[in-house]
Amino acid sequence: MSLNLLLVLVLYAIGLMVALRVGGHRSGSIAPATGSRNRPERILIIGATGRTGRQLVTQALERGFAVTAFARDPSQLEMRHPRLAIAQGNVLDPASLEAAIPGHDAVVSALGHKRYFSLSSTHAEGTRHILAAMQRHKVRRFVCLTSLGLGDSAGRLGMPYNLFVIPLLLPIYFLDKARQERLIAKSDVEWIIVRPGSLNNGVKRDRVNSGSRVGSYLWTVRVSRANVADFVLNQLTSDAYLRSAPGLAW
Numbered sequence: 001m002s003l004n005l006l007l008v009l010v011l012y013a014i015g016l017m018v019a020l021r022v023g024g025h026r027s028g029s030i031a032p033a034t035g036s037r038n039r040p041e042r043i044l045i046i047g048a049t050g051r052t053g054r055q056l057v058t059q060a061l062e063r064g065f066a067v068t069a070f071a072r073d074p075s076q077l078e079m080r081h082p083r084l085a086i087a088q089g090n091v092l093d094p095a096s097l098e099a100a101i102p103g104h105d106a107v108v109s110a111l112g113h114k115r116y117f118s119l120s121s122t123h124a125e126g127t128r129h130i131l132a133a134m135q136r137h138k139v140r141r142f143v144c145l146t147s148l149g150l151g152d153s154a155g156r157l158g159m160p161y162n163l164f165v166i167p168l169l170l171p172i173y174f175l176d177k178a179r180q181e182r183l184i185a186k187s188d189v190e191w192i193i194v195r196p197g198s199l200n201n202g203v204k205r206d207r208v209n210s211g212s213r214v215g216s217y218l219w220t221v222r223v224s225r226a227n228v229a230d231f232v233l234n235q236l237t238s239d240a241y242l243r244s245a246p247g248l249a250w
């Protein structure tokens, strides 16, 4: 790679990082918040057929929640359980969310896709519809997965992501997720944005780091989807991170 090309890439990567920082949620100084006191019992899981979504469904059932799995194609979810219901729908179709969301105490989102090079705004548009339906039907708590590398965690997915993966493969995906974060933070539901590091399918470890200082500007931090699901479900009954965006990594 010529020196000029490298320089252009570095400048573009820095510009994108600034855009993701400004575009995503930045905490500012928010007073500690408390949420509603009732323990949620019925939860709707968006992205239930995905790799983290399946962990969420399994672990939520283990914890005793009544779970509705929101899925574009319910036949993809082969799990059966007396406390598991399935709602067919698409986050880009507000009517399907209007039908699925009422009657739940909380919504959890592990929405994602792999159309990295299409001009997709699935995260932001889908989340706009989710929040509108939640507000209309007075569903209070929303726990949503985004990623390290957004808002005040910009840069914290490490050099390989900052310089290559995000600028070359995922700029549209990350800009969409930054907009998703901003929409959530502007809403008046009880929201928690969870920003994991790079995900894998490893087992759940006992020790996991969470908070605003998670991640590294140099190397890529990782965490398993099993740990992510565990942490996300903890947020349904804890106000520790209410209206904030903790990072999460081993």
Ligand SMILES: NC(=O)c1ccc[n+]([C@@H]2O[C@H](COP(=O)([O-])OP(=O)(O)OC[C@H]3O[C@@H](n4cnc5c(N)ncnc54)[C@H](OP(=O)(O)O)[C@@H]3O)[C@@H](O)[C@H]2O)c1
Pocket: 046, 047, 048, 049, 050, 051, 052, 053, 070, 071, 072, 073, 076, 089, 090, 091, 092, 110, 111, 112, 113, 114, 122, 126, 145, 146, 147, 148, 196, 197, 198, 199, 200, 225
């Ligand atoms: N992969 C990583 O290293 C990484 C790192 C940090 C954060 N994250 C974030 O963590 C989250 C979960 O990641 P993952 O790898 O577990 O995701 P995944 O396996 O790709 O699953 C994504 C889920 O979203 C669903 N979905 C996509 N478009 C939809 C739509 N229009 N309406 C309804 N559902 C839709 C998919 O349904 P179908 O089964 O129908 O496609 C699938 O169930 C994502 O937000 C991702 O950005 C990932």
